[in-house]
Amino acid sequence: MSTGEDPVMPSDHQPPGPGPSADRPGTPPRREGTLIVGASQAGLQLAVALRQAGDTSPVLLVGEEPYAPYQRPPLSKEYLSGALEPSALAFRSPAFYAEQGIGLLTGERVTSVDLSADGGTARTASGRALGFARLALTVGAAPRRLDVPGAGLDGVLTLRDRDDAERLRERLATARRVVIVGGGFIGLETAAAARARDKDVTVVEAGPRLMGRAVAPAVSAAYRAAHERRGTRVLLSAAVTGLRAGA
Ligand SMILES: Cc1cc2nc3c(=O)[nH]c(=O)nc-3n(C[C@H](O)[C@H](O)[C@H](O)COP(=O)(O)OP(=O)(O)OC[C@H]3O[C@@H](n4cnc5c(N)ncnc54)[C@H](O)[C@@H]3O)c2cc1C
Numbered sequence: 001m002s003t004g005e006d007p008v009m010p011s012d013h014q015p016p017g018p019g020p021s022a023d024r025p026g027t028p029p030r031r032e033g034t035l036i037v038g039a040s041q042a043g044l045q046l047a048v049a050l051r052q053a054g055d056t057s058p059v060l061l062v063g064e065e066p067y068a069p070y071q072r073p074p075l076s077k078e079y080l081s082g083a084l085e086p087s088a089l090a091f092r093s094p095a096f097y098a099e100q101g102i103g104l105l106t107g108e109r110v111t112s113v114d115l116s117a118d119g120g121t122a123r124t125a126s127g128r129a130l131g132f133a134r135l136a137l138t139v140g141a142a143p144r145r146l147d148v149p150g151a152g153l154d155g156v157l158t159l160r161d162r163d164d165a166e167r168l169r170e171r172l173a174t175a176r177r178v179v180i181v182g183g184g185f186i187g188l189e190t191a192a193a194a195r196a197r198d199k200d201v202t203v204v205e206a207g208p209r210l211m212g213r214a215v216a217p218a219v220s221a222a223y224r225a226a227h228e229r230r231g232t233r234v235l236l237s238a239a240v241t242g243l244r245a246g247a
Pocket residue numbers: 037038039040041042043062063064065071072073074075076108109110111138139140141142159160161186
């Protein structure tokens with residue numbers, strides 16, 4: 001979903017000058033500059049760092065999402081609760097990319113890479129060939145899907161990107177009961193957002209305490225108490241083995 005104000009760059013936005021660029025019919029792509037696969041926080045930071053270090057060679061960020069690099073942290077906080085506009089998620093304005101000579105190709109998934117002594121060529125799902133002298137993979141992470149019966153049911157959602165957050169926000173508008181699988185930071189933030197909308201919320205955590213991989217036991221206990229005080233049910237040492245439609 002996009003609006004006129006979105007930080008979406010045109011998908012054919014190209015870096016100035018030669019270098020990592022879409023193929024020109026009949027000619028092999030030039031192997032120059034840096035191609036960064038994954039147009040999010042790490043990829044953008046790398047592009048900016050190259051410019052700050054005085055690298056004037058072409059830099060192209062290519063990402064499969066249809067958006068210019070944006071911040072994910074608000075997706076489970078202000079954006080989920082509807083307090084933030086899409087345009088506020090962007091790391092940088094469209095003008096920044098042009099000023100810095102950082103090319104941005106959105107909505108393109110890189111599906112293969114061929115390496116050679118002088119660089120290589122990456123190919124995208126839509127058939128573009130992108131030449132490079134240097135390649136950086138900043139492809140991030142993806143949510144682990146549950147490998148249990150019912151994991152594909154309607155209403156089972158994950159939260160990683162902006163589209164996920166928009167789907168979740170839409171479903172939250174009409175949901176009465178919300179079950180969150182995973183009592184880590186993102187799960188608990190989502191629980192808080194759902195409770196703020198007065199939903200019946202249960203957090204199911206496989207480990208013996210909340211945020212067990214990130215914080216000390218005393219902090220886990222304090223968070224559990226805080227969420228329970230706000231009306232969230234917390235189930236610990238409870239691995240989900242299946243999901244069923246209906247109540
Ligand atoms: C809901 C949520 C809340 C968060 N809250 C916080 C917080 O409060 N504090 C905090 O410190 N961190 C938070 N994080 C974590 C933080 O957002 C991540 O650490 C950060 O996004 C990592 O950036 P990245 O660029 O390494 O990877 P990602 O942001 O995962 O970006 C990788 C990008 O690569 C793209 N990609 C993958 N494969 C390909 C391919 N083959 N071709 C083209 N593109 C590809 C993906 O589509 C994606 O856009 C949160 C994350 C989420 C999801």
